[in-house]
Amino acid sequence: MSTIVRTALTTALAALAATGPALAHHPMGGATPTTFLQGLLSGFGHPILGLDHLAALVVVGLLASRAGRGWFILPALWIGAMGVGVAAHLGSVDLPGAELLVAGSLVAIALIAVLNPALPVAVTGSAFLVGGFAHGHALAESVVGAEPMPIAAYLVGLVVVQAAITTAIAFAARRLFPAGAEAPAGFRAAAGAMGAVGLVFLVIAARSLA
Template sequence: MQYKSQLTRYKSLGLKLTVGLTLTVLTLVGSSQTVLAHHPTGGKTPSTVFEALLSGFGHPIIGLDHLAFVIASGLLATQLRRGWIIPVGFVLTAMLGTGLHLQAVTLPMAEMWIAISVIVAGGLIASESQCQSSDSSFSESFGLTLAVAIAAAVAGLFHGYAYGESIIGAEMGPIAAYLTGFTFIQLVIAAATYTLVRVTLFSSQYRRAILRALGLAISSFGLVVLGTGLFS
């Protein structure tokens, strides 16, 4: 009885956490056009290697939709067998997406697909945490990991395409620094997320509830971004 009482209390806490995170995201999205503009240098094309490196570091953080997906990739990596290929695949194809933008290749409705990728990633986190409670073999399937990694790689093309907007017109040196910057920071964020979850939640009886709450919060954020883009 005591265990059930604690579990019920924690589920309530998880719901409150989800609502709180969602409201915070709504406030950020509604009040900051700068955040959604995704330009760490204020729209100015970086002219030096140092500026480009800083811009590369900043873009995946200032762009909250990008940040949400990178965090989601780290969370998914903790849930699936050999899940590390998910963030790695995403980061590699993000560089390719930037290259496509620089070559004037058009990816239609990139921002919409970015928002959808965040929604789907959050949904996968939440649903995977549910499936783990009923079928432990679900998360052990490498085929599932591979499918998610492929989807993340496709998403990486669109995220990288959006990153490319900030570096159009730059010389090769700054472009290389920009690619290095956003690749490095995304790997750091995903690795930090993975490590934090593994260290703090690996043996916790509330692990699934927390991951489910985080997944729902990420999906909610994606819905806000999608709605903002469609109706603004």
């Protein structure tokens, strides 16, 4: 069994075990933030406590690490689209099948990282725009009904933590997986593991709609 398959299966099993607690555990205990500090802490914590959101950020960082000098464009596209998704949800714009889109977008960008991480930035960036929007729309649920101040703080927290994670992953991946014509097996295994997490959430989302 290849390294990619072993890593993906192991991560999928771990995701299955952790999904229940992770879905039930959000910043501020699931309560809507009412102060600037609560909004900020919720923004910092939500993308980390949500396993599907965290896995997506890891893949964003991995793909950014293979993009050369313009690597920062990809995280910026993701975060920008995420902000638009948040605004759309707060503006009462519905996103049919939102959870399916969140999980499906994670699987899609993970497949890009596994199969062809050298795709042009325009192609990968398009996938990031869709995925970032879907994830942002889902993340906005935590502040629906909140006052403008905690919402603004929440957005600041989201941007800061996602920029930090994607940048850290990109730099770490550059050191661990040197640039070359073909992505190393370790790189593809890491991306495959994140895709396995997305697949778990995709199955859960599909079952909830059945």
